[in-house]
Amino acid sequence: MKGSGTAARKLRFAAAAICLILTARPTAAQTVVDDRALGDEAQGANWLSYGRTYSEQRFSPLTQIDTRTVAKLRLAWSLELPTDRSLLATPLVVDGVLYFTGTFSVTRAVDAKTGKLLWEYDPKTIEHSGDRLRIFWGSSRGLAYWKGTLVIATNDGRLVGLDAKTGKERWTTQTIDVTKPLYISGYPKAFRGKVLVGNGGTEHGAARGYVSAYDIETGRQAWRFYIVPGNPADGFEDEAQEMAAKTWKGEWWKHGGGGNTWNGFTYDPEFNQILIGTGNGSPWNQKVRSPGGGDNLFLCSIVALDADTGTYKWHYQTVPGETWDYNSSMDIVLADLRIGGKTVKALMHAPKNGFFYVIDRSNGKLVSVGKIAKTTWATDIDRKTGRPIEVKGSRYENGDAIVWPSPFGAHNWHAMSYSPKTGLAYIPKVELAARFNDQKNELIDWRSPKFRFDVAVDTGFGNDIPRDTGVSALIAWDPIRQRKVWEAPQDGFWNPGTMVTAGNLVFQGRANGDFIAYDAKTGRKLWSAFLGSGISAPPITYEVDGRQYVSLLVGWGGAGVGFGGGSANAKYGWAYRAQTRRLFTFALDGKAKMPEFEPPAFPEPIVPADFKIDDALADKGRGLYVGQCLMCHGAGAVSGGAAPDLRASPILLDPSAMKGVVHGGGRVSMGMPQFKELSDDELEALRHFVRRQAAQTVDALKPAKVSKKE
């Protein structure tokens, strides 16, 4: 039948008008990001905080991309980030706008549907840092959002409130004493009109960790909680400090004590408490930090604080008297678990120490525990006391000790996720050991350094980390039965964070540049895409106009790549400035073209025939290297990609050029700190160390020879 007359035309016009209204409307009603929104597990369009919602599960209820449709997942858009290096952040999405922090906390807002840049804010981190530039890698793990205010933290310790619409600064608060070797790489956490932030430290001098909460509208401090007690002679800040001080010995406050908390903040609305995963000791070696032992509260613990006042409620310590850098700063994930016929208001936590804990968050009592990785420091956790059953010798009390896990941890900050649908936690697990030895240190005379790496125990950072060191796996863990359900193994120890969806998919990026989707029930690999560079960040998912997207920042970097470094990380070829950083976003039937990727690059160590290495000088240089250069240039002077590989740098061949950069600060604007205190003799010692490393590691990246069968 032929359409005729005005009625049909009117109908067509009306349909067109409705279409116009629908397409012109950019997003649904504006979300008020407050406690209600942050606690709403059922909404899937937005990704409102670091762990998506207050539960920190990183579980999305979205189902458009599922085990059947994921095969059609293609690039929707990508954004080039040519000036960025290390990208670790979890982006946020609010009403179709995606926000993320890049290197040195440069913050951007982009249209989540198209990738179009809406605004950019540069907090000028390098200019604010001074000597603190020596102790971090420019990394930022994320940001917070509350009612139109976006909050970022900078490496130099500032908290900055931005207008989310325009990126204009609303307020700035310095959260640390700028004379102390503290920094921030972690994410701020928004809850109840406040924003919480911690800090990093413990490796570069006397550091006393704390967390503080600020009013999110004004940036004014609301409360502060110290993780370790200060000098009793100065009086205690609160009763918790007084209680904690009884678990310390000697003059711990001279070395700060540590506990610095740079990750692992969970707001628990049911008990109106903030759960803090606390850091390790400063220095690592307990014999120096607290001679004679003691539990050293609140190191390596989960501490529950009243969310309104910061008052101590309870704690659970995972590593009493820690001495291996086994912090508990890993994520704390909330869920109601059915255990023994009862519903437990549980928190799940897999700290560095190799165990997986289920804890009753109403009182901090241990419910159950399992072992996710090889642990030689402790055989098990006593179910009654909740304390580890330690292995003699693992505290390097008899000298050399090889201990599993390493200071890198069996699980690090790389996010685990939890699906209430499968009942499984998805953990990036690492198998890696370390050799501890404190016999070389002048323990009696040991003093806290300042802005120099020294943890009062040698863990071999002066040597290369060979290319085949460490393995890792994505594991699916049943928290109720405390057992592994499946695992997806991988080469190498760098093992990024995860996300899980109601479409029964676990997403994870990998060190080799692959972005992978697994079947959440079986671990079967269902989809993957190569993204041109090593991945360090965890993915997110969101929805705009009825379409589900998956986003991921790709920018090789982070502590394992920086001061880890070594051939174990250099082997991928993600050398300094060799590959462009990007933000990638995928959707079903995405139509964007994959960018052209730069090839892997391997800096070639320079071994000049006419350079005579003086071994005594090189030995002296080794100590200087670990103290000053290791943090960015990598173990044994083999760069993991966070900074230039010094073995291949022509600058070190010319003493005056080297002096201009290291002593003179010629490259501060690029992030290379100035070391005014280094003498010409010390610079010469460093030169000899680097030349010796170059000669010794010239073939380090070649695969080990496979012996042929006769």
Ligand code: CA
């Ligand atoms: Ca640490």
